[in-house]
Amino acid sequence: MNSPTSPIKRELQKIDVVSSATISGFFTFFLLTFSKQVSEESVLFPYLTDHSISFISAICTAMLAFLLSLVRFEVRLLIHKLDYNRKISFLNKMIENTTDPKVLSELNETKKDLVLNSARRVIEEKI
Numbered sequence: 001m002n003s004p005t006s007p008i009k010r011e012l013q014k015i016d017v018v019s020s021a022t023i024s025g026f027f028t029f030f031l032l033t034f035s036k037q038v039s040e041e042s043v044l045f046p047y048l049t050d051h052s053i054s055f056i057s058a059i060c061t062a063m064l065a066f067l068l069s070l071v072r073f074e075v076r077l078l079i080h081k082l083d084y085n086r087k088i089s090f091l092n093k094m095i096e097n098t099t100d101p102k103v104l105s106e107l108n109e110t111k112k113d114l115v116l117n118s119a120r121r122v123i124e125e126k127i
Contacts, residue, residue: 015072020065027057073127080125084118 035048091111098104 016065016069019068020061023064024057024061027060028053031057069127073125076125077122080118080122084114087114 031048031053035053038045038048088111091107091114095104095107095111098107
């Protein structure tokens with residue numbers, strides 16, 4: 001677990017590499033195609049060189065890849081929330097329908113473990 005003073009590790013995942021390569025290719029293709037259609041009198045013409053197209057494509061790719069990683073992070077948190085709520089709901093129903101003190105204590109212990117495990121999974125999520 002990360003302490004407040006330790007740096008956060010960013011793990012590069014295969015999906016990041018694949019999506020970044022695809023996005024970069026798309027932006028480069030789009031900018032190259034667009035640059036061929038810009039007339040020499042256009043204000044944009046001096047800025048659409050091979051070097052600037054690479055640079056603009058890289059910047060756009062980095063921004064979009066970061067946004068996609070944020071979306072994946074939020075989706076994973078939403079999935080954790082749905083999973084937790086469903087399990088807690090079922091456990092609460094079982095606790096309401098149980099009269100045996102031994103089973104009731106086991107169910108409460110299971111609920112406590114579920115809360116702790118869910119909290120750990122959420123904390124371990126990385127952007």
